[in-house]
Amino acid sequence: MPGGRLTHHERLEIAEGLREGLSYTDIAARLDRPISTVSREVARNGGPSDYRADAAHRATKGRAQRRKQPLAPAPAATSPSAGETHGRDPEAVAELEEQFTAMMVGTGLPRMTARVLTCLYVTDGGSLTAAELAQRLQVSPASVSKAVGELEQQELIRRERDTGRRRDRYVIDADAWFRGWMASARQNAMLADFTLRGAQVLGATTPAGTRMRDIGHFFEHVGRTMIQAAEQWRQADAARRGTPG
Numbered sequence: 001m002p003g004g005r006l007t008h009h010e011r012l013e014i015a016e017g018l019r020e021g022l023s024y025t026d027i028a029a030r031l032d033r034p035i036s037t038v039s040r041e042v043a044r045n046g047g048p049s050d051y052r053a054d055a056a057h058r059a060t061k062g063r064a065q066r067r068k069q070p071l072a073p074a075p076a077a078t079s080p081s082a083g084e085t086h087g088r089d090p091e092a093v094a095e096l097e098e099q100f101t102a103m104m105v106g107t108g109l110p111r112m113t114a115r116v117l118t119c120l121y122v123t124d125g126g127s128l129t130a131a132e133l134a135q136r137l138q139v140s141p142a143s144v145s146k147a148v149g150e151l152e153q154q155e156l157i158r159r160e161r162d163t164g165r166r167r168d169r170y171v172i173d174a175d176a177w178f179r180g181w182m183a184s185a186r187q188n189a190m191l192a193d194f195t196l197r198g199a200q201v202l203g204a205t206t207p208a209g210t211r212m213r214d215i216g217h218f219f220e221h222v223g224r225t226m227i228q229a230a231e232q233w234r235q236a237d238a239a240r241r242g243t244p245g
Helices: 008-019 024-031 035-043 053-068 090-106 111-121 130-137 141-153 176-202 207-241
Strands: 127-129 158-161 168-171
Touching: 008 024, 008 035, 008 053, 024 035, 035 090, 090 111, 111 127, 111 130, 111 141, 111 168, 127 130, 130 141, 130 168, 141 158, 176 207
Parallel strands: none
Antiparallel strands: 127 168, 158 168
């Protein structure tokens, strides 16, 4: 199985496979590459509908060149201290961030939103201000504002007032995915309620009403199962930590 970076020819093959409607599994088999390599490549370069081989190849070359260039020292307010680096390999951390971001994009998050979430996750303190996020990601404050708004709406981060200062901090914690999961469960419950009521409006015995009713039962089941799974995880996690559930 070949290793290393994808070649331009391989990227053309990926683009052709996507146009043909092939799955990542089929494309990976055609290239003799891991499926994860193909999925990350597509996710980080626009997704299945917007993937362009030439643009993806240029972007990858650009990222490689930037890694080779010495980085200018960041301002003291945002530079990690010696203690925060923990002897980590900066290139390995950069690759981790890129892959994490690509995975989050693959779940449906916009790229900037995924970058902000990744930045918070790989920061030891687990919290950053909007200005710190903009500095670390080298983006505009407006881009950060939109991204944190989306993450707050999905309950994947929370906002705290910075002690003694007139600014907010955005925090990622151990319960972030639990809250986000429960928020999704509540949305499924709302969809179930809406579609079941819609079935009554359309007539439960009509084709449209039956279709709407089936959708309602699906979301009702999924929402209930999600809540049960989350509660089971919370109990198991409490047992593992030796804390009350």
